[in-house]
Amino acid sequence: MNALAIKGLKKVGDILLPGEGAFPRFSQTQLETQLPRLMDEMYEDDRSGFILLMNIFGLLPSFVVRLILWTASFGHGSVFRQIHIGVRGVLFTLYYSGIDQQGILPALNYSTTINTKLPQDDEMQELLRNANPLTMPASLLGPTLIMEKARIAHESIRTLSVSDRLKTIKRLRFVVLKRQEEIIDAIQVETHKARTDVLTSEIFPLLEHLAFLEAATEDALKDETVPTPAAMMGKKSQVWYESMGVVLVISPWNYPFYQAITPITCAFVTGNACVYKPSELTPLQGLVESVLTEAGFAPDWAQIVYGDGRVAQELIDLRPNKIFFTGSVATGKKIMAQASQYLIPVELELGGKDPMLVFASANIQRSVKGAVWGAFTNSGQSCTSVERLYVQDSIYPEFKTLLLSEVKAMTLGVDSDGNKDMGAMISEKQVKIVADLVKDALAQGAVMLTGQEWDFHNKMIPPIVLEGTTHAMRINQEEIFGPVLPLMRFSDEAEAIRLANDSTFGLSASVWGEKAQVLRVSRQLVTGNISVNNVMVSEGNHALPFGGVKDSGIGRYKGVMGLRSFCTVKSVLVDGNSKKIEANWYPYTTKKYRLLSRLVQSLFLKKWIGFAVNGLKLETYSQKARRD
Ligand code: NAD
Numbered sequence: 001m002n003a004l005a006i007k008g009l010k011k012v013g014d015i016l017l018p019g020e021g022a023f024p025r026f027s028q029t030q031l032e033t034q035l036p037r038l039m040d041e042m043y044e045d046d047r048s049g050f051i052l053l054m055n056i057f058g059l060l061p062s063f064v065v066r067l068i069l070w071t072a073s074f075g076h077g078s079v080f081r082q083i084h085i086g087v088r089g090v091l092f093t094l095y096y097s098g099i100d101q102q103g104i105l106p107a108l109n110y111s112t113t114i115n116t117k118l119p120q121d122d123e124m125q126e127l128l129r130n131a132n133p134l135t136m137p138a139s140l141l142g143p144t145l146i147m148e149k150a151r152i153a154h155e156s157i158r159t160l161s162v163s164d165r166l167k168t169i170k171r172l173r174f175v176v177l178k179r180q181e182e183i184i185d186a187i188q189v190e191t192h193k194a195r196t197d198v199l200t201s202e203i204f205p206l207l208e209h210l211a212f213l214e215a216a217t218e219d220a221l222k223d224e225t226v227p228t229p230a231a232m233m234g235k236k237s238q239v240w241y242e243s244m245g246v247v248l249v250i251s252p253w254n255y256p257f258y259q260a261i262t263p264i265t266c267a268f269v270t271g272n273a274c275v276y277k278p279s280e281l282t283p284l285q286g287l288v289e290s291v292l293t294e295a296g297f298a299p300d301w302a303q304i305v306y307g308d309g310r311v312a313q314e315l316i317d318l319r320p321n322k323i324f325f326t327g328s329v330a331t332g333k334k335i336m337a338q339a340s341q342y343l344i345p346v347e348l349e350l351g352g353k354d355p356m357l358v359f360a361s362a363n364i365q366r367s368v369k370g371a372v373w374g375a376f377t378n379s380g381q382s383c384t385s386v387e388r389l390y391v392q393d394s395i396y397p398e399f400k401t402l403l404l405s406e407v408k409a410m411t412l413g414v415d416s417d418g419n420k421d422m423g424a425m426i427s428e429k430q431v432k433i434v435a436d437l438v439k440d441a442l443a444q445g446a447v448m449l450t451g452q453e454w455d456f457h458n459k460m461i462p463p464i465v466l467e468g469t470t471h472a473m474r475i476n477q478e479e480i481f482g483p484v485l486p487l488m489r490f491s492d493e494a495e496a497i498r499l500a501n502d503s504t505f506g507l508s509a510s511v512w513g514e515k516a517q518v519l520r521v522s523r524q525l526v527t528g529n530i531s532v533n534n535v536m537v538s539e540g541n542h543a544l545p546f547g548g549v550k551d552s553g554i555g556r557y558k559g560v561m562g563l564r565s566f567c568t569v570k571s572v573l574v575d576g577n578s579k580k581i582e583a584n585w586y587p588y589t590t591k592k593y594r595l596l597s598r599l600v601q602s603l604f605l606k607k608w609i610g611f612a613v614n615g616l617k618l619e620t621y622s623q624k625a626r627r628d
Pocket residue numbers: 250251252253254277278279280307308309310312313326327328329330331332334335348349350351352382383479481507548552553
């Protein structure tokens with residue numbers, strides 16, 4: 001392969017153009033119409049730097065410009081390289097066109113200040129020296145180029161067989177296992193979690209997920225033959241599950257590794273390319289890329305874009321084929337509003353306010369331990385944490401005594417040996433949210449049974465049990481997302497159900513007690529997931545679909561249903577390539593009407609002899625029917 005082909009270029013006359021199927025895909029004729037769009041989508045700093053450069057080029061003879069670009073683009077010059085990075089690859093397009101000659105830029109009338117700040121560390125300098133949009137990491141490209149690369153990547157992923165995709169997933173499982181401790185270290189640095197929390201709620205469920213993909217994807221995606229009704233005898237009906245294109249995944253900070261790899265791999269096994277935007281609080285910079293690369297992912301199969309919500313908004317405007325969002329209700333609504341402009345399908349995995357109901361028939365020891373773990377794992381920063389605990393009157397005193405002794409025995413710290421129960425909060429902002437809700441409840445008469453030592457500022461919030469809260473208080477309406485457990489009581493089944501359903505959320509719930517009773521109650525709960533005689537465990541089985549109702553979200557992921565939510569569902573009816581004329585086609589004649597009418601009657605009254613006779617007559621007549 002020659003140097004041009006390696007760069008994804010080809011030479012046409014005296015102009016360089018992108019090569020076939022390579023990036024970016026602008027042709028010579030498209031260029032004039034593409035330029036204003038490109039300018040619009042460039043970052044402000046890049047745009048002004050780029051304009052200045054073009055103005056300078058405008059003063060130079062064309063052969064000098066071409067020489068500079070040629071030399072610099074192939075890694076020998078520093079000036080172009082610097083500016084090339086400044087414009088995040090967009091200059092490549094202009095390089096192909098010789099755009100400085102076409103007078104378009106002056107006509108666009110932009111101001112000119114330049115910002116070509118280069119990253120300082122050696123590794124990055126080396127990377128920039130060899131920069132090429134085809135191989136540059138997503139972090140150095142603008143959203144337009146990232147999305148272009150993803151669309152091209154989709155073309156190659158969709159042609160991989162499912163079994164080839166699953167070989168990569170298997171390798172990924174081994175890479176995660178091999179690098180387990182290193183990954184846990186990195187997660188702890190950014191999240192301040194207890195080490196065991198990271199192992200049990202990021203690594204373990206991720207491995208379960210990958211194992212589920214390996215076991216279930218082939219069957220989930222294979223063509224599905226569905227029944228064909230009697231009136232369509234001789235035909236075959238199938239559902240095909242096909243890739244959608246580019247899936248944009250936007251994730252929160254509470255399980256940053258799990259919530260990266262899980263949706264990325266769902267997108268991948270179903271044949272999609274993925275653009276992943278982690279939370280700005282837990283970017284795990286470079287970690288996800290390195291794990292995926294080691295497993296054999298090509299760089300463009302899943303591109304990772306760092307930044308805050310604005311970056312995600314820019315990506316949405318570039319019309320990915322699906323948005324998979326996990327995060328808060330407020331952000332979910334914004335995403336849905338933005339996506340609605342382009343009719344992009346959205347899947348929203350939002351917050352929760354999960355109730356736990358403990359009936360008198362429950363095993364008290366076990367349910368107490370379940371409540372403590374369900375409320376305080378991950379410092380309560382889990383969408384399915386127990387946020388409201390309701391205990392039946394008759395066992396309330398005993399339950400409360402045991403609960404308090406369990407909570408008081410908990411140990412706190414960001415440990416390196418797995419010997420602490422609960423770590424610290426993610427951020428000061430989240431600490432303030434928790435503090436405000438607790439203060440509000442205390443001001444209205446709630447009592448702190450544990451955690452009184454907390455100063456309402458320290459990120460190491462101790463586990464707090466509150467008594468005396470009511471549903472009129474914010475603490476029982478809003479998501480706490482911290483280690484706070486409001487303990488309440490109920491008298492009977494009806495009251496338990498009413499209290500559990502009295503929330504705008506509906507993500508998950510847990511119900512404890514004698515089996516017939518808890519199953520009966522579970523049927524009455526308005527929620528997406530239920531753990532019976534257990535807590536936060538329904539999401540642990542990756543064969544079960546996961547998602548919420550009400551404000552907790554839209555859509556389901558995990559399980560076969562979840563995998564198929566990353567697919568375009570194509571319904572196909574296959575008929576023979578015969579000369580047969582369908583009975584319902586033209587011409588419509590009175591005789592055909594009568595025959596059709598009798599057929600409808602016999603079919604839906606299930607008079608099979610009449611159906612067979614009328615069907616035969618209609619069939620024969622339809623082949624020769626002529627307009628009178
Ligand atoms: P968040 O909504 O503040 O942010 C989530 C992501 O959205 C981040 O990557 C953020 O940068 C991005 N974002 C922010 N504004 C945006 C915008 N306008 N457009 C597009 N993207 C934007 O949520 P968070 O504080 O990071 O996470 C906590 C929330 O996530 C809680 O409500 C929790 O219940 C929820 N959550 C839900 C699940 C679930 O599966 N249902 C799982 C984990 C967390």
